[in-house]
């Protein structure tokens with residue numbers, strides 16, 4: 007993979023028409039945050055608010071993510087936040103694996119530019135696209151997976167927590183795992 011610059015990457019995302027999802031959107035949502043972050047957060051794709059503003063993880067789910075990070079003393083601006091796909095699917099439907107695979111090179115470029123030590127995979131789409139389509143979020147959440155020195159932690163998407171608040175207990179456990187891993191990595195330096 008040839009790693010481009012942030013400018014080139016954002017231009018490439020803006021101009022992409024590789025799958026039908028670009029039709030009818032208001033904004034592409036590339037992602038944002040600290041370009042040198044230790045933690046990269048990956049969700050599914052833009053929802054209505056994100057599509058409107060062109061920013062990842064805003065609206066109610068985004069606010070919850072900000073609170074979840076703050077609870078483990080992470081300022082949202084210190085992580086890099088993105089999604090598997092950069093265009094909002096019609097009616098917020100789940101993107102197909104084909105659409106995910108079409109868009110994944112952009113996420114890989116973001117990963118190569120940020121070079122995080124930890125990836126938080128939020129929700130089933132991020133889990134399936136980045137680890138394996140065979141996995142389910144209920145069985146995989148809260149279990150670290152190490153790939154080429156990168157620590158990946160699947161957990162629920164904040165939108166799922168809003169739909170089913172009972173899941174917040176497990177999500178809190180996952181955030182504590184993230185906090186512990188950050189301390190562990192910090193102590194290795």
Ligand code: SF4
Nearest residue numbers: 022025028092093109
């Ligand atoms: S979802 Fe990704 S691959 Fe599809 S058009 Fe948008 S940017 Fe391109």
